[in-house]
Amino acid sequence: MSKVNYTDEQLCATCQGACCKYYAGSALPSDFESISVTALTEKFASGEWAVDIWDGDPREGMSIFDEAYFIRPAHTNAIGKVFDFSTGGECVHLTQMGCRLTSEQRPAGCRLLKPGIDACIPLGATSQDAAVAWLPYTRDILEAAKRAEKMLREKNASLSVHDGG
Ligand code: SF4
Ligand code: SF4
Numbered sequence: 001m002s003k004v005n006y007t008d009e010q011l012c013a014t015c016q017g018a019c020c021k022y023y024a025g026s027a028l029p030s031d032f033e034s035i036s037v038t039a040l041t042e043k044f045a046s047g048e049w050a051v052d053i054w055d056g057d058p059r060e061g062m063s064i065f066d067e068a069y070f071i072r073p074a075h076t077n078a079i080g081k082v083f084d085f086s087t088g089g090e091c092v093h094l095t096q097m098g099c100r101l102t103s104e105q106r107p108a109g110c111r112l113l114k115p116g117i118d119a120c121i122p123l124g125a126t127s128q129d130a131a132v133a134w135l136p137y138t139r140d141i142l143e144a145a146k147r148a149e150k151m152l153r154e155k156n157a158s159l160s161v162h163d164g165g
Helices: 009-015 018-022 037-045 127-162
Strands: 049-055 067-073
Touching (some): 037 049, 037 127, 049 127, 067 127
């Protein structure tokens, strides 16, 4: 079954991805085939996905958690960082020809952003929605992020040895 997708190729091509240059769309657990620790570790270690934070409990009227985590594509200004809590950046999937992912492969936050001439409206999968949806996977996200950071550190160390650094 195809996923809901409001992308308007013509309008988005004219705009050249203003939203993608500002902040990558949030992913929901349903965007991933597998959300095991191993699968998430691979995604984070690829450098294409990052862990972002929601400050406070993302559930309306709840205050049990001080923070919650969600996953989104990495930003180009934070390449190599698994945790990226910065205030924004350009999505790694954006090219001069637009998003390199097919509409089916895009995170829900991208697919559910309804383009408009005057404004583009998020119709689901906001950062808060994503933080709520990922709550049951918090342990898996944190463990996978820890493993991916270790893998990236080892890779960088090995590259600097080969470079003679
Ligand atoms: S969704 Fe809106 S801001 Fe994003 S590329 Fe399309 S028209 Fe531009
Ligand atoms: S995944 Fe594609 S549509 Fe979504 S923010 Fe990145 S470049 Fe834009």
